[in-house]
Amino acid sequence: MLNINQEQAIHASGNLAVFACPGSGKTRTLIEKAAHLISPDHDDRILIVTFTKKAAGEIKERINKKIGPLSSRISVGTFHSVCKQQLEKGLSKKFNLVTGSKLIALVKRAMKQVDFEGKADDALQKIDAAKCSITAPTDAAINDLFEAYQELLRRDGKHDMHDLILDAVAEMKAGRLRPFGHKWIFVDEFQDTDHVQFEWLKLHRNPSRSITVVGDDDQCIYGWRNALGFQGMERFVNEFQAEVVTLGINYRSYREIVFPSACLINLNQDRMLKALDPARGRGGRIACNRFSTDQDEAEALANAATQAPSEWAVLARTNMALDVIELELTARQIPYTRHGGSGVWSKLATQVLLDLLQSISRQSNGGYDSLLHWMGVPEHELSQLHQHGQISYVGASYPDGDGISASTKKTINNLAIKFLDWQNLAKNKREELLLIGVSEFLMPAASTWDKEILARAISVLQRLKGSISQRIALVQRKQEEDIEGVGLFTMHASKGLEFTNVWIIRAEEEVIPSERSPESEERRLMYVAMTRAQNRLVISATSLNKPSRFISEAGLSMPKVGSPINL
Numbered sequence: 001m002l003n004i005n006q007e008q009a010i011h012a013s014g015n016l017a018v019f020a021c022p023g024s025g026k027t028r029t030l031i032e033k034a035a036h037l038i039s040p041d042h043d044d045r046i047l048i049v050t051f052t053k054k055a056a057g058e059i060k061e062r063i064n065k066k067i068g069p070l071s072s073r074i075s076v077g078t079f080h081s082v083c084k085q086q087l088e089k090g091l092s093k094k095f096n097l098v099t100g101s102k103l104i105a106l107v108k109r110a111m112k113q114v115d116f117e118g119k120a121d122d123a124l125q126k127i128d129a130a131k132c133s134i135t136a137p138t139d140a141a142i143n144d145l146f147e148a149y150q151e152l153l154r155r156d157g158k159h160d161m162h163d164l165i166l167d168a169v170a171e172m173k174a175g176r177l178r179p180f181g182h183k184w185i186f187v188d189e190f191q192d193t194d195h196v197q198f199e200w201l202k203l204h205r206n207p208s209r210s211i212t213v214v215g216d217d218d219q220c221i222y223g224w225r226n227a228l229g230f231q232g233m234e235r236f237v238n239e240f241q242a243e244v245v246t247l248g249i250n251y252r253s254y255r256e257i258v259f260p261s262a263c264l265i266n267l268n269q270d271r272m273l274k275a276l277d278p279a280r281g282r283g284g285r286i287a288c289n290r291f292s293t294d295q296d297e298a299e300a301l302a303n304a305a306t307q308a309p310s311e312w313a314v315l316a317r318t319n320m321a322l323d324v325i326e327l328e329l330t331a332r333q334i335p336y337t338r339h340g341g342s343g344v345w346s347k348l349a350t351q352v353l354l355d356l357l358q359s360i361s362r363q364s365n366g367g368y369d370s371l372l373h374w375m376g377v378p379e380h381e382l383s384q385l386h387q388h389g390q391i392s393y394v395g396a397s398y399p400d401g402d403g404i405s406a407s408t409k410k411t412i413n414n415l416a417i418k419f420l421d422w423q424n425l426a427k428n429k430r431e432e433l434l435l436i437g438v439s440e441f442l443m444p445a446a447s448t449w450d451k452e453i454l455a456r457a458i459s460v461l462q463r464l465k466g467s468i469s470q471r472i473a474l475v476q477r478k479q480e481e482d483i484e485g486v487g488l489f490t491m492h493a494s495k496g497l498e499f500t501n502v503w504i505i506r507a508e509e510e511v512i513p514s515e516r517s518p519e520s521e522e523r524r525l526m527y528v529a530m531t532r533a534q535n536r537l538v539i540s541a542t543s544l545n546k547p548s549r550f551i552s553e554a555g556l557s558m559p560k561v562g563s564p565i566n567l
């Protein structure tokens, strides 16, 4: 049954802002409101905008279940997908989008052009922030980087995801693109709206349309890319003359989880005070554990999740920290799904390893571009090899003066000799020796982190049983579509979701809070992660760093390494 405030939100007819604590039914209220408004008697349509594909998918599914065929009059999408659709339909625009590793490569090119020092991920974060703002970066170096990046995108005829929203706003402002015609627009997780998205919404303001936003300023975790948070929610109320409804009952989590979470977030300043009453009362569990290493942490997690994997979600501050967990789950053959971020088996180091093992086990003799590149053979020499028709490098001989350097020839010859040995080891079922040999061959060219990943990946392959091709198949196996298994999420990607049991890994100083964003935002991120748990919350740390300050701030204490595991 809905509570009185949820009912009020559902029946409000004008612009509306619903502000509330985690688990208080904001998303549920949006869904109930949509179901209430859609009627066979009129043809009103509703557009629901969210921030992640997963959240959009879940809303779609819940609406389909609730109202069946009428749900075709409700469109659900992320800001990006909605703007893409608006531009494609309204202006027949096509986008050549660049994402993932290709985007990082482009950022690296821009960094090189303007001598911008640092990691490509950090540089991309700065570019992201600039793109979500309506003013140019004030820092000259960031502005130069931003302009170089934009120029590369333009020259290559490419767009990034932000361009979709920026273009839609620019085209609507210029009068070339019409806003959506839906009578109702809903925005979930409104606290994460940035300046450009706010503009997009303003361009949809119209006396015959009602806009409903739901959000929680305590869950604003995208301040680093100019999310408006508390300020955006205030602006919406004033500029859209919206009615405000607050929800204060948490239906998701037991009291044992709600109270420490509230204790933590209460330490933040400049926030809307909200009630956070747990409707479920007592009955949940919260536990902290400390391990010597991240491998010990991964093993304890795998032990806990082995019985009912789909009841567990693992949340980490960084995507990289999930690699260790993914490797352990692979070794134990526990089903899992990695959400929002590339998995450990699609990283360059593990791909090179698996491709090489695949070639050895298939006795094939070709397709070594990625391996040779990994061994330091420059791109231009690889194309030279292809021009010479040398597609099978191993065992190939090269005429003098063919533009291939002596060191490359040495690398290839060395590989040719090893390759024959490895093929024999595979034929004779000496998998252990083969894995050691391949590991020794790949290691010298690996960066520090790649070395670690390679060593762990090799150890997983050693723990699996069978021929090399069987082990590769186990690693690469496609999980049954309906088996979710353990969910692996970054804390950012977990927003808006809920899970029976949550395990927060690496809750350590220098990890969370990270130096990359202000402490108050990191505290909100920890709060979001903690409040995803329905029944059980485990928080763990390793001895690599001190336990996160957020653990004691939440009124919890971290036991010593070696204490019995507490779940």
Ligand SMILES: Nc1ncnc2c1ncn2[C@@H]1O[C@H](COP(=O)(O)OP(=O)(O)OP(=O)(O)O)[C@@H](O)[C@H]1O
Binding pocket: 001, 002, 003, 006, 020, 021, 022, 023, 024, 025, 026, 027, 028, 029, 216, 219, 250, 251, 252, 495, 496, 497, 498, 531
């Ligand atoms: N009136 C209610 N009675 C019982 N359960 C409810 C009620 N309203 C919401 N719930 C349940 O509470 C849980 C949390 O709801 P929902 O995900 O909509 O919250 P939310 O406010 O959007 O959360 P968050 O901000 O943390 O993402 C869901 O399982 C939902 O079904």
